[in-house]
Amino acid sequence: MFDNLTEKFDTVFKKLRGRGRLSEENIKDALREVRLVLLEADVNFRVVKDFIAAVRDRALGQDVLKSLTPAQQVIKIVREELARLMGEGEANALDLAARPPVPVMLCGLQGAGKTTTCGKLALSLRRQKRNPLLVPADIYRPAAIEQLKTVGRQINVEVFDSQPGQDPVKICEAARAYAELNGFDTLILDTAGRLHIDSELMQELVRIRDSLEPREILFVADAMTGQDAVNVAESFNQVLDISGVILTKLDGDARGGAALSIRAVTGKPIKLVGMGEKLDALEVFHPDRMAQRILGMGDVLSLIEKA
Amino acid sequence: AKTQAGLVGRIDSLLSGRARVDDDLLEELEEVLITADLGMQTTRQLVDAVEERLGRSEAADPQLVRQVLKQEMISRLAAVDSPLDLEQARPMVIMVVGVNGVGKTTTIGKLARLWTSRGKKVVLGAGDTFRAAAAEQLAIWGERAGVDVIRHAEGADPGAVAFDAARAAVARKADILLLDTAGRLHTKANLMEELKKIRRILEREIPGAPHETLLVLDATTGQNALIQARLFKEAVEVNGLVLTKLDGTARGGIIVAIANDLGLPVRFVGIGEGADDLRPFDPEMFVRALFE
Ligand SMILES: Nc1nc2c(ncn2[C@@H]2O[C@H](COP(=O)(O)OP(=O)(O)OP(=O)(O)O)[C@@H](O)[C@H]2O)c(=O)[nH]1
Ligand SMILES: Nc1nc2c(ncn2[C@@H]2O[C@H](COP(=O)(O)OP(=O)(O)OP(=O)(O)O)[C@@H](O)[C@H]2O)c(=O)[nH]1
Ligand SMILES: [Mg+2]
């Protein structure tokens, strides 16, 4: 797939090579290709539309660099603009500067990777000399609590003892009290997967938030998500005012256009990415790398970089 | 269907106040289809088909656009549509595969419930020995449906589970064996090899097995689902799909592309987390839900 897209951009290059300056006319083809590439990468079409308009505006106002063809220059702008939108140069570290125990809540659709990511986060915090407590607040999914307990055992992090049938808000509150008594400085709350249109379950998250006041509310999203990413992210953000995003399953070959969609509709930073099923497969997010990935054109870009 | 209203609304607003099918209309139509995750290629084909059948700058009635689109989509899905034949073997061995978190284990629970309620004897094999508490999860589903679950310890060889499950299905005179497998990305060669090995073990134990390899796809997934289908089909001869999470706002339009390119039928759709939230796939209903 990557080859195929690189080829596409090559074609644009060829078509536009040798034309002198950036005009409405000569960037049209390039922008049309960019649009296609973004849509194929699952960037939401509304987001694509705004993005293309922004690139067009910027391109038309710009002087032509001697070393680049117009198409190359458009693509350079596309890449820069994409990285900027993705949060290039902005802080995206977790903020845990609060009185311990500091609650961190993970939320998202079913199967996004919340429970696994809770484990990854706990491991990563432990390596930073923090002392996290894992809190299973998913009382719905069969064996969800057992899953988190197993994860906790694998990384040697304590998991708060909860039972299906308990109210998730009560579980979180009891876990906070337990953490205070036992010297845990971070609470990682694993909530059940839910649909953004399930208002009852969304309200449950609101109740957890209002009671625990998490320092971070992290929306966990699957990198393979399609056009619907905007609806889901927008809803979670509206209801919870999330503090950031964790993008999972980036170890596959999905182009990950959802990252741009989510970032565009929420304005919240992507803080971490999941790169595998193993519990050490959690990495910081690199806006520029993500931009390249969405464009699927690493080779072409490095050419431009040298130009 | 609640959410598909968005699509309908947009198509309606596209159609209102227009006298003919022009470039603008076709372009907007393209966007509408893309938003349903149909993908560029299929969207183009559909838009071309509309153009061809209705004529471009002719005085074609834009109201026809919806009808033609619907027909085009239904015919693509119907061309490959086929129900799962459970009578082809006994025990009928069904292996369930897919990427991480799409709903494999849940779907198996739902199928166990569906088929036991129709008087079939079902056995489940907990072939996911990797993910934390995967076997416990399946065991709970087994309990709900009242069926036996063959499981090994976490970290055990999934091939050994497949072997035991096949033996148990035969010994217990089961009608159907459903084998769960660990979620895996189609790009991980070693994990895809593992699936092939599981297949070979089933085949050795029960001639013709697995009689059905179901690939589970998440309706929320975008264009990557097409690649998933292609690579899983190549690796383990997938012959049917299950489309889960259609109770959300995602429309799962990528299956039109998959039907088109790979000829794979959707056997069932998942519409919730409960044991009864499974339906047979109906192309007309699926497409109607997109347009009404
Ligand atoms: N390849 C890959 N798999 C992942 C990653 N993160 C999670 N997974 C897998 O995705 C599947 C679902 O993960 P869970 O952690 O159970 O997801 P969840 O969001 O807690 O699911 P629910 O609680 O059911 O909503 C599991 O098979 C995980 O191993 C990742 O970064 N890469
Ligand atoms: N809303 C909704 N949720 C579903 C549906 N099917 C499954 N789920 C949920 O999706 C999540 C993942 O389901 P699983 O059955 O564990 O998925 P899996 O493919 O077995 O996951 P792994 O084994 O980790 O790869 C769970 O929270 C399920 O309850 C569905 O049709 N609709
Ligand atoms: Mg979970």
Ligand SMILES: [Mg+2]
């Ligand atoms: Mg499973």
